[in-house]
Amino acid sequence: MVEFEEYSGMQILSQQQPQPTILTPVSDHACFVTIELLSECFENLQIQWECMDACLNLLKLMNSSPSLLLSSGESSFNNDEQDCGVLMSIGFGRQFLESILRNISNTESMNNQTNHHSEHSSPINFIKQYLKSSDFTEYPKDLKGKFGGFPNTGGDIFLHIKSNNMDGAFRCSMQVLNHASIAPHVKRVQDETFGFLHRKNMKKGLGRDLSGFEDGTENPKELEEKIEAALNEHGDSFLLAQKWVHNLKFFNSLPLKERENDIGRTMDESIELEDKSPNSHVARVSLVEEDGHEIEVIRQSMTFGTSSQHGLFFLSFANSTLTFIHQLESMVGVGKFATPEGHNDHIMRFSTNVLGSFYYVPSMKSLTMLIETMSPLVLKRHRTLLSREENIYRLSKL
Ligand code: HEM
Secondary structure, eight states, rough: OHHHHHHHHHIIIIOOOOOOTOOOOSSSSSEEEEEOTTHHHOOHHHHHHHHHHHHHHHHHHHHOOOHHHHHHTSOOTTTTTTTOEEEEEEEEOOHHHHHHHHHHHHHHHHTTTOOOOOOOHHHHHHHHHHHHHHOOOOOSSOOTTTTOOOOOOOOOEEEEESSSHHHHHHHHHHHTTOTTTTTEEEEEEEEEEEEETTOOOOTTTTOOOTTTTTSSSOOOOSSSHHHHHHHHHSSSSEEEEEEEEEHHHHHTTTTHHHHHHTTTTTTTOOOTTTTTTTTTTHHHOOOOOTOOOOEEOOEEEEEEEEESSEEEEEEEESSOHHHHHHHHHHHHOTTTTSTTOOOOOOGTTTEEEEEEEEEEEOHHHHHHHHHHHHOOOOOOOHHHHHHOOOOOHHHHHH
């Protein structure tokens, strides 16, 4: 059994190629970019195809030889320069995906083309399934508790960039945002946050949140556990991105015991408290199913900010957004896992959520197949438009 699970996990890695920031350890630096696209991107399959194709090429380049890409347009890359160790993943918002599927089916019906996408030959069917099922749900609306809620601030494309230094994260973000097939379609960069690993423990490779508590202690460690938590059978993943602003003045004014009770772990050693309060963060977000199975996610959060405004950019990957919904609901004391109901996560006493959205993070294989499905439709439409223009030109010459 174990052997089979190992085999299928490895198979997903080699055949589907999940995006690279999901399973790799947290880096010293990161950049989180939330991009909103212009309305034309939702209506025009050609533009969508251009954007997706640019994303695929950037992912391939950035994750294979970032030094080449990071040096393009600047003076040539110098071997003496520090290796930035850049890794990038790209996620797509629900509305953007829905519009791509809609435009594919509209174009197919315009061309009187029948849909031959079989379960195995095209990602269209399983993306449709994600959108219909609980795999890629809408972001929760108006979910609020005693200490605040989770505003749905949207976003069409999300970049998760990891790097050894801020230089790499900065240049990678610039390269994507200046790309000729992406830049003209950007309505606005809603948020661009540079994160860093605060008080890194060199042995564990983990940092501490600004509250002083270690972050990432309970992240799955073994590769198989990580795969099970964050990927589905297609190597696809789903991402929750949330920006939290801390009130440290308030939190640090509390006695240490109270702060530990709020988190549910000790400050120094990050040992889980045996008599945790049901309002502690760990009690609220540890989801255990009726059969005792613990639902896991992979967190890749980072500290961000300046001395006047700072907090945690919370980033988490799971094989379904339903897991995030359960966690968020439980934080405000409602839903299936909030038993008994009414307990509010005390982390929200000192931190305010200011930005949040879900994204689909396709494997490289799913993204490639999606673009391959779009390509002939875009080309056919392009040819029809060209011949229409030629006819108009000919008529005008008569
Ligand atoms: C201000 C925002 C947040 C801060 C400062 C924070 C901090 C922490 C800390 C210190 C821990 C304990 C150590 C560890 O296992 O990593 C933890 C655990 C955890 N957090 Fe958060 N967190 C925040 C938001 C969230 C949100 C929004 C979610 C989910 C939607 C979440 C999910 C989790 C999970 C699943 C664990 C592991 C629980 C366990 O199994 O023991 N956190 N967090």
